[in-house]
Amino acid sequence: SQQGEEDPQALSIQEGENATMNCSYKTSINNLQWYRQNSGRGLVHLILIRSNEREKHSGRLRVTLDTSKKSSSLLITASRAADTASYFCATDEQSGNTPLVFGKGTRLSVIA
Amino acid sequence: NAGVTQTPKFRVLKTGQSMTLLCAQDMNHEYMYWYRQDPGMGLRLIHYSVGEGTTAKGEVPDGYNVSRLKKQNFLLGLESAAPSQTSVYFCASRRNLDRGTEAFFGQGTRLTVV
Numbered sequence: 051s052q053q054g055e056e057d058p059q060a061l062s063i064q065e066g067e068n069a070t071m072n073c074s075y076k077t078s079i080n081n082l083q084w085y086r087q088n089s090g091r092g093l094v095h096l097i098l099i100r101s102n103e104r105e106k107h108s109g110r111l112r113v114t115l116d117t118s119k120k121s122s123s124l125l126i127t128a129s130r131a132a133d134t135a136s137y138f139c140a141t142d143e144q145s146g147n148t149p150l151v152f153g154k155g156t157r158l159s160v161i162a
Numbered sequence: 163n164a165g166v167t168q169t170p171k172f173r174v175l176k177t178g179q180s181m182t183l184l185c186a187q188d189m190n191h192e193y194m195y196w197y198r199q200d201p202g203m204g205l206r207l208i209h210y211s212v213g214e215g216t217t218a219k220g221e222v223p224d225g226y227n228v229s230r231l232k233k234q235n236f237l238l239g240l241e242s243a244a245p246s247q248t249s250v251y252f253c254a255s256r257r258n259l260d261r262g263t264e265a266f267f268g269q270g271t272r273l274t275v276v
């Protein structure tokens with residue numbers, strides 16, 4: 051079964067607002083990654099946070115990780131219409147040669 | 163540097179026909195994956211490979227076979243297509259798992275089985 055579960059499933063905000071998406075997972079992990087998918091396109095990697103890290107920043111992105119709650123959040127600040135996309139979390143489990151397991155995604159719509 | 167290339171981009175099959183989807187990467191990556199994406203289901207792993215000559219089953223392997231004869235290529239085969247295999251298929255590759263690495267995705271293959 052899928053490891054990650056994003057919340058909410060869909061989010062609609064105005065341009066300039068912040069967008070927060072959450073991801074919960076089931077097993078112990080080595081790292082958690084966030085990806086973005088524009089409609090009809092492949093996924094693009096945004097940011098990776100390791101299990102011993104609690105927070106990471108990249109431009110307008112801020113990711114947090116709480117391994118005790120098995121959850122992560124992705125914050126996009128000062129959103130733009132171009133941020134409209136689906137966002138997925140993915141995890142590498144600690145058990146070894148396991149594949150990257152994705153959640154079902156959050157569909158973000160930023161209205162200009 | 164093309165990254166990950168999937169062939170074909172679109173295909174319509176009749177039930178019972180067979181086909182092979184090709185994934186090629188030019189980054190010398192060890193790991194390669196095949197996912198399918200259906201509305202509301204996110205990405206589900208079909209098969210994956212951790213190196214040349216090795217393959218393993220993912221979450222939804224039934225009805226599919228794979229081969230990794232060359233490090234740069236990962237083939238996904240449908241022996242007898244069914245309408246339930248109508249989906250968008252994505253291939254991905256990554257270097258290795260040492261300290262975590264990002265996956266690079268192809269642009270997808272949209273398959274319709276009628």
